[in-house]
Amino acid sequence: MTKTAEAFRTISEVADELEVPKHVLRFWEGRFPQIRPMKRGGGRRYYRPEDMSLLRGICHLLHAEGYTIKGVQKILREQGVDTVKRFGADPQAVPAPTAVAELPPPPAKQRAGKKGAAPRGAPTKAEIRERLLAAIAELEACRGILLGKPTETAARRAPVKARRSARA
Structure with missing residues (x-):
C-alpha cells in the first residue's frame, strides 16, 4: 500500500x-x-x-x-x-x-596528509595485486605470531633485537 x-x-x-x-x-x-x-x-x-x-x-x-x-x-x-x-x-x-x-562546488576528495595533491585515478590490476599480496603476507606473519611460530620476518628481526638489547 x-x-x-x-x-x-x-x-x-x-x-x-x-x-x-x-x-x-x-x-x-x-x-x-x-x-x-x-x-x-x-x-x-x-x-x-x-x-x-x-x-x-x-x-x-x-x-x-x-x-x-x-x-x-x-x-x-x-x-x-x-x-x-x-x-x-x-x-x-x-x-x-x-x-x-x-551552489558552491562540492569539496574535492583528497588523501589525508596530501594537501593540494591531485586525486589519483583507479589503481591498475598490477597495483591491486601487489597490495593484496602484501596484505596476505602481513596476515600470514600475524598468524605466525599468534600461533607462536617464527616467521621469515621474525627471523630477520631477531638479530636486530639482539643488537639493540646489547646496546642497552
Whole structure:
C-alpha cells in the first residue's frame, strides 16, 4: 500500500524510501535543525511532506553530489531550505541550471596528509595485486605470531633485537 504525497510517514517508511538507515535520519535531525518531525506518544516520529522534500534534498546533496554535512549546513544557512528542497522535489529530474549555479562546488576528495595533491585515478590490476599480496603476507606473519611460530620476518628481526638489547 502506497501513501499519497500529503501523508505523514514514519521513520521506517522514510528510511526505506531514501534508502538510508533509521539511525542516519535521527543523526540528521541533530545536525539539521530544519528537520522537525512531529513526535507522538512514545516518541514516535511522523515526517510531514515538507520534511520529506527537505530530507530528499539533503540525501541527494550528501550522497549524489558529494557534499559534506558542513557543506549542506552552509547551503541551508546561506541559501535557505527552499534551495535544498528543490533538489528533493523530483529525484529523477536534473536540477535547474540556476540552482546548480547557486551552489558552491562540492569539496574535492583528497588523501589525508596530501594537501593540494591531485586525486589519483583507479589503481591498475598490477597495483591491486601487489597490495593484496602484501596484505596476505602481513596476515600470514600475524598468524605466525599468534600461533607462536617464527616467521621469515621474525627471523630477520631477531638479530636486530639482539643488537639493540646489547646496546642497552
